[in-house]
Amino acid sequence: MGAKKRIGMGIASAMLGAALIGGGTFAYFSDTEVTNNTFAAGTLDLSINPTSIINVDNIKPGDSFIRDFELANNGSLPIDKVLLNTDYTIVDAEGDNTDDFGNHIRVDFLYNVNKFDEVIFSTTLAELKAMSPEVVNENIFYPMFGEKGLPVGSVDDLIVKFVFVDNGEDQNQFQGDALNLTWTFTALQEAGQQR
Template identity: 30%
Template sequence: MGIKKKLGMGVMAGALGLSLVGGGTYAAFNDVETAQGNYSAGELDLSLGHLNKSLSVNNLVPGDTIKRSFEIMNSGNVDIAEVLFDVDSNFQPGNAVNGGNKDEGAFLGQFNIQMLDSDGRDILADHFGGTATVADLVSAEAFDIASSDGFDKKDGENRDSDTITMVVEFVENSDDSNGDGEHDQNMYQGNSTTLDFNFEATQKGGQPR
């Protein structure tokens, strides 16, 4: 074989080597895995139920006692840390001949709270020192009314709940400050108020998941 022929084969072999390097290498075996995560927010759901009677009472007179009970329950899938409770009043002065006093605080002060209980927890003692009027309840800052450390999330058909019981008395006072035979409480005849009982549930703190 001549020298020129040998050199030509050498150049061809070199070009082929460069082509292989430039094209890269391939493996026949391969394995691909995918990890998927779904992030969804829970549902915080506080429900009210099992009210024993209507909260509305008409034609009250001094000496009447009102007892009501109802449940607060966790109907969601998120643990509840506390249930904050507060009361709003929408006062309406009456137009009775002997009444119609326009002092909302004085009128609400005629109603003593004898009992405010949450599944055995004496809320009246815990937050008011044992005695309070509806006026005190309306003016108070929101407070936790749950019986213990909140409510666990709903488990199947089971719902963690508390029964709230309240007893209110329209106090009877026959004082006659003016000495004219008219009782002082006559001034409240015809007065009324609409009470809104507000409940705000808050979640328990987050945790590593």
């Protein structure tokens, strides 16, 4: 390679090196802004008062019991639906049951304390246990709450009448038995929305 070419290559290399060094120290204007953002989730808080709705003993066919309780929305979000899941166990004192005691306990959900005869929905505990919670909502809570659901801070009274149905037949198999009822109430939020 000739001297001119070597000198030309040297100059080109020096220029390339200078361009690379100069590129690292290029100055420009800039401005930075920072935003602080928060996503805070609301709360669903359904409460029941009293937590024990019914405790009776020495019942006999034909007896009935009216009990009322409150459902309250103590959360920060409206409750769209309340689902009720029914479960119970039977203590068969004599071990002679041929029928489910729950078939003989009728449950009447009533509108309010002043109108004990105005029934929203009537069923037996056995039927209630077999129902899906969504069906219970459609037949009991939707007629009571309607489209408004259970708004934040609201309290609704529920009145229930339990009847040990006298079917006019021999019900001796239930003497001394007990039915332990568990109701589980589940609150569901309203659908999310664009805000």
